[in-house]
Amino acid sequence: MIDREQNLRLGDARKLSQMMQGESVPSSGLSKQMAEELLSEDLIWQQVYGSRRKFKLRDANALSIYLAQRYGIQVSLDEWIKVMESGETVSRARQVEVTSRSKAKSTRSFTGFLVKSYQPIETSLYGEPLLINPPQGLSLFIEDFTHFRLADDVTVVGIENGENFQHIEQMRHLFKNIKVLFVSRYPQSSDLRTWLRAISNPYLHFGDFDLAGIHIFLTEFFTHLGLKARFFIPSDIETRLQTGNTLLYNLQYERFKEMKVIDERLKPLVAMIHRYRRIYEQEGYLQNR
Template sequence: MDKISINIARKIQLLIQGESIPYGQLKSKVINQMIEDGILNIKLQGRSRKTIFTAKPEAVINFMSSHLGINDLKTYINNEESGLTRAENIIASSNSKSSTRRTFKGFLVNCFYPVQARIKGLKFVIEPLEGTYTYIHNFEDFNIPAETLIVGIENPENFRFIGKQAHLFEAESILFVSRYPQSKDLVTWLQSIPNKYLHFGDFDFEGIRIFRDEYLQHLKNKASFFIPQNIEELIIKYGNKGLYDSQYKSNASVALNLNSDIENLISLFHKYKKCLEQEVLVEVGL
């Protein structure tokens, strides 16, 4: 990963503070990687003006630490302004808070029926109490039965209330995994096991893009996109027109090379000029 310039570092600090930055001011491989990982988001304003923002500043902070070794961005910026070399600055900004910040690897899992698992050959049962999750740190040594379906959930609300959505899934053994916090650990693990992966995200252009770019391209035919049988009825009753308007122009080609089910879903977006957030399935109990 390339080191970041002081200009990009200042822009990232503003994003962490909740500001939006014009897309044209953030030309950097680091920025592109955070967009690809879903840590930074693109918003279309007007007909063509794009801005970058983040809804999860803590994920940006974690990315800076784990990918660039920068544990304190403010210190990094101050050191750049003071004329330290890049190498000296990375060391200084990393050491400044190394005793108070820990970078975690791995991902959260959840289930509504117990799932038998192994870590380093030792058996254990994944069976979180309601309101708790299991965190898998040593994912390289984490194994589950090959027949267990893995369902990736994009939204924390849906991940929290999986019991309200049990009727949506027919598999006897299911392990739910959380896309948040975003990292490549989850995909790395999914690539190493034979299990099928079902992506349960928002029913909008961005949700399909996340599935395509973050999962499908790496998992190929092991990955599929979850679409409820009554999706048309849900879009008619609970669809969001603003969501459609803000996304469709910048995602015109999102369906290219995808399957007919996803193409049909996108045709429903265009038919009703609406998209659907997955939280609806929790809120209305459908």
């Protein structure tokens, strides 16, 4: 049988399968390691009912991509569970087929990242012109990002949330005066950051307006890109924070209360979040939502 040490645990996989069907699971249902891993990646969030806490999945597609990248799962999670539960009754070849690991070792199933736009964006691939202009409902996956370049007047906008990335046309009002190419942070890897370091275009990070989102920006982007990277702060964010989510602020506070805000431009936003003791999720900026 496949050595499952350091692999995805079956117990965790079963709970994740339930969550992908829209269910909430008790916080005790996931292993501590898995819960911390998914919370840190902002793939799940906690619901609080008195003394009880449950986990809820943010985006099933993002989780599928993450499981492929982190654990090498090459099929649906339910099929992976079925094969792994079969144990010795299934050939080793079949077990290896559904996971990219024949040993307990992390591997990359593919490289690259997703891009999307609601207006024609001039780019080049291998030095040849490439116009990025997918129809609504489609995005492009850039595999060989080392040869992918943008026109000088394009700003790269990184989107944290899957729903926002799927509906970029509902965010035109936020980026009226600039040409933007939207990129997704998932599949979770360093590929996007590596590409951003290699190009001269500015990077604008559009995440949730909370302590966890700011932490992601500071640790994964600002520390590597410097002032070329900027956290997107809409002009009306203070008004929105005043009616934001107190529960999520409280859930994040203990973990991030001592966070060092190394980007001076973010200190007013962090102070604002603490002053109102609320956060605001980026989905709220989707028009017609």
